[in-house]
């Protein structure tokens with residue numbers, strides 16, 4: 001549904017997005033990750049036709065966003081960063097306007113509005129003007145506007161920003177639910193969200209694509225991959241570690257913390273993870289070490305994220321120039 | 322075309338839910354009455370016509386129309402709704418036209434509300450209806466041209482004050498280049514006659530004066546409409562190449 005090839009954006013002499021390509025099909029949720037200022041919102045603004053491209057090409061459902069903007073724009077719903085809305089309109093008035101401009105009218109319009117209001121739980125604020133809403137509600141109004149016409153493509157810039165935990169959960173469910181029939185792009189800074197809803201992830205750093213793959217593949221890039229967290233009832237960690245490191249399946253056992261009668265360890269597998277957990281457990285049982293905690297930790301996305309993206313604000317400027 | 326109507330409806334709705342619109346109308350009506358009766362010397366003229374009423378509009382509108390037009394795009398930029406509007410299936414000409422027409426309708430309503438002045442004059446005497454019709458047409462066209470200019474300056478900036486000042490200055494220039502005291506001064510300084518003719522041709526003042534006196538000349542109408550169209554065109558181009 002969405003094809004972006006070699007998209008670039010320069011602001012003056014500064015390159016903010018430097019040659020990014022990707023595609024999103026129906027049934028996919030593409031997660032957009034990257035540090036602040038990486039160019040995520042800028043890329044989304046180009047996809048949605050708000051900013052002109054400096055180079056490259058973007059098509060939505062086959063329509064080039066620069067050559068057939070109106071046709072392309074009919075196909076998507078967009079939640080811009082910070083969910084802008086006409087502050088002096090009521091929620092009902094704003095949704096009515098959004099529906100009209102999407103060429104909905106009569107019963108169709110009423111149904112579409114009712115559906116979006118229900119999905120975003122806006123029943124209680126319909127007659128309130130938008131500038132009197134709380135941030136979370138403003139965000140929900142923006143989201144309601146984006147899904148109003150049930151578009152085949154959704155582009156959401158930080159959709160869970162400012163929502164309470166219940167709403168975050170619901171928003172993720174909603175996105176997952178809708179992803180079956182739509183192509184969706186979401187940007188986010190919440191890495192668990194990526195694991196929860198995305199079928200594919202791209203990471204942008206200083207306008208360059210540094211990763212494009214599944215969340216699973218991303219996890220596997222973690223510096224340590226998976227590891228076993230272990231809390232053993234022992235007063236000293238040295239013998240436990242020595243014993244574990246003798247096992248062929250274990251590469252390293254690391255002390256994480258010492259409490260009064262227990263020690264916490266992280267155990268890293270050597271090569272394949274096959275029978276790694278059971279080998280560790282068997283060895284502990286054999287040596288009669290009691291453990292009160294033992295679980296497998298998956299590769300930490302934030303570690304991968306940190307290792308793939310190094311830019312901070314200052315570096316970003318130099319690197320992009 | 323449907324999008325234009327949708328935008329007009331939204332704009333008018335927003336205008337009339339904000340107190341600014343009513344403040345504007347009150348100030349407009351008060352000032353037009355004040356200029357006509359107090360400064361224009363309506364009673365001294367001893368003549369039942371509206372020339373002292375229409376005479377002030379090029380000056381009055383210089384301040385009042387930019388107050389309406391300054392919000393148009395600056396406000397959208399500031400609120401971030403420009404991003405919303407231009408990622409909806411709306412073309413730039415539709416958006417520009419919709420916003421412009423909404424503002425023009427509002428100014429039209431303001432003009433209609435001055436009718437008590439006309440009734441007063443009719444009550445006091447029997448004025449010639451011709452100049453009243455051309456005068457109002459001229460005022461409406463003038464309002465459109467100023468509005469398009471202030472919409473244009475509004476598209477350049479996210480700051481309403483900057484937009485207001487720039488468009489006021491532009492409108493003022495358009496009046497002054499044909500205003501007799503100014504042209505006489507230029508003549509005294511030795512400006513060649515053809516530049517004066519040209520500047521008079523380009524001036525709002527010259528074209529408006531004709532209509533105010535009841536002269537119906539197609540060239541005046543073409544002048545106002547092309548000034549408006551030009552400003553709207555520039556607005557569209559600025560928005561198309563925006564960098565925000």
Ligand SMILES: Nc1ncnc2c1ncn2[C@@H]1O[C@H](COP(=O)(O)OP(=O)(O)OP(=O)(O)O)[C@@H](O)[C@H]1O
Nearest residue numbers: 011016034035036037038039040041042043564565
């Ligand atoms: N209109 C503009 N003019 C100049 N520079 C701009 C403009 N808009 C964005 N930028 C720059 O482009 C870079 C990328 O911005 P962008 O908003 O795309 O970042 P982002 O990835 O969305 O970051 P965040 O996670 O903070 O939302 C930033 O360094 C920003 O300063």
Ligand SMILES: [Mg+2]
Nearest residue numbers: 040041042081
């Ligand atoms: Mg952003």
